[in-house]
Amino acid sequence: MLRKGVLLISLVALAAGAYAQKPRNIAPSRFNFFSKEQDIQLGKEAAAEIEKQIAVVTQPEVHDYVNRIAAKLVAQPEADQYPYTFKVVYDKTINAFALPGGPAYIHTGLILAAENEAQIAGVIAHEISHVALRHGTSQVTKANATQLLAGFGGAMLGGGLLGQLAQIGAGLGANSLLLKFSRGAETDADLLGARMMAKAGYDPIEMATFFQKLEEEEKRSGRAVPQFLSDHPSPGNRVKAVSAEVKMMPARQYTKGDSAQLARVKQVIQALPVPPRANTNFRAAGNPQAARPSTRMQRYQSRGLTFVYPSNWQVFQSQQSNEITIASREGILEVNGNAEIGYGAIVGLQQIQGGTELDRDTQNFLRQLMQQNRNMQPSGEAVRRIQIAGAPALLHLMFNSSPYPNVREVDAIVTVQHPQGLFYMILIAPEPEYQAAQPVFDQMIQSIQFAR
Ligand SMILES: [Zn+2]
Structure with a gap:
């Protein structure tokens, strides 16, 4: 009986091996009229604009918690060494977003909705991936190629990049292409994010599980799409795609993170006073x-x-x-x-x-x-x-x-x-x-x- 069991396991391993493919190369699109420096400049300008309207949580326990998780992910080569910053926003909605070049924001509502630290790490890894893959400026390039070619020269550097984009309707308004991604971009951000998570020791499946949970809740409640899902549209079965990616990675021990610490951070968030300015309608x-x-x-x-x-x-x-x-x-x-x-x-x-x-x-x-x-x-x-x-x-x-x-x-x-x-x-x-x-x-x- 024992031998038969061993044989079965090795057959399964063989079958999995037969289907495993090489990891796909995931890189920023070459069709991008912006330089990496312009991504960073644009992100700084947009962050200054957005931070006039949101309530950033400065409470150290909450801020440091998110930044400790993020630091492990940013250290991975997939993050491509952008000047990332992570801030927590006082907002009950389940959302997170990142601007070109590195400024990233996580809503308190998302932290409260996460079941474990790995799910928060998953959202952060996904956002970092959009930055590193330069999805925002790549999409703006595709949608506005003609106007950009007409108006953009070497003179672009030197300030006011966001203002110039706003003039051609590519700024931070509703449905901004800087923040709303295609399904193809979503798949890439999931897979690159999964690689980043795995190297940092987090279980990559938790990212996909969390997104899938949001999608199912949305379907069940019949309510309007949370902003996160409208900015990050489902590319379809995320758990399956990430599982396939994990199979191609070297075997590792994964963690879901420290559950006692997350519970404490959630308590601190729930006790935060409502800030006078808590508003996310900058879009x-x-x-x-x-x-x-x-x-x-x-x-x-x-x-x-x-x-x-x-x-x-x-x-x-x-x-x-x-x-x-x-x-x-x-x-x-x-x-x-x-x-x-x-x-x-x-x-x-x-x-x-x-x-x-x-x-x-x-x-x-x-x-x-x-x-x-x-x-x-x-x-x-x-x-x-x-x-x-x-x-x-x-x-x-x-x-x-x-x-x-x-x-x-x-x-x-x-x-x-x-x-x-x-x-x-x-x-x-x-x-x-x-x-x-x-x-x-x-x-x-x-x-x-x-x-x-
Ligand atoms: Zn996304």
Whole structure:
């Protein structure tokens, strides 16, 4: 029996050996108009910009914990000796990001979500890989080759690189190519990160396990994609790909890290005071245009209600079944870990007990809204009396605080009597965008129909 067992093991080893391939060469793309020095300069400029808006955690136990893990990874040849820095950001969302040339940021929410130290090491190794493989500037090069060729010469060095990129729409706005990667880049960052982890003694599978866990949670909850998954889109079965990579590596003893230490760091994070400035919407900063409604419309039709809405917006069903949100992903911003609509629409029905009366019910509804939104106030514009689906309706214009930085928000609130209560459509735009959005908003309002 014993001999048979040994034979079986050696056969398995033989089979694995037969499938094992040589590790693939993973290197930065040669098609990149930026030099390594420009990656570093661009990263410094972007970091200065971003750090005006985020809350960096300086608490030594948390900061040092992340930096101790990172130091083991940065020391590996795969990291290619960029001037890396690692900062922890006070933010409940599960995210991490790195800028070209080395500045990297890890959210407190990610540390809290990690099951072990190796998973945190995995995220850091993955981010380091994007830097070392120069994915950010490589993507900007591919997407803007013509403009870059026209405008970029030797004169580029000398400051203001980020500003020049912003002028051709390749700065830090929504969907920035500096931070949002292709699936191909994801595979490379996973595999290079796995090599880095293995040499530092961390179990590389933990990186893939963590990403897969996030993907599964997202599918299960049906909630909007966490920023991490939207910036690092799944290349498909990550655990399988990393396992195949590990098989090609020399056998090593791996660790998942010190679990007692991670538990302590999590406690410290949970006890941190909420900083006055905790905000991650730098991606949207200055760029609500990314959420601007298309003038092409599509039709919403459900439960006795019909209207049209912009073809680049989508419908999000709220948990309260009486309300839906319609917006583009760019129009929904994260503020302190909460999703807020900065550019879009909310449509709903408020049930009213007893008889309905448009003016009175609308006043009650506006009062409730102002209680829930402490910065909401009347704009001073006169109320407009309009017709919707043949019935009298009211249009109130309100001002509100916007999740976009440094702008005010305009809320156009339409109310109309409905057999079951008060129907409302709230159209939301940052003030500088309101004029551009208004024709589309008007079209949405005019298209409302109720089934008889
Ligand atoms: Zn990635």
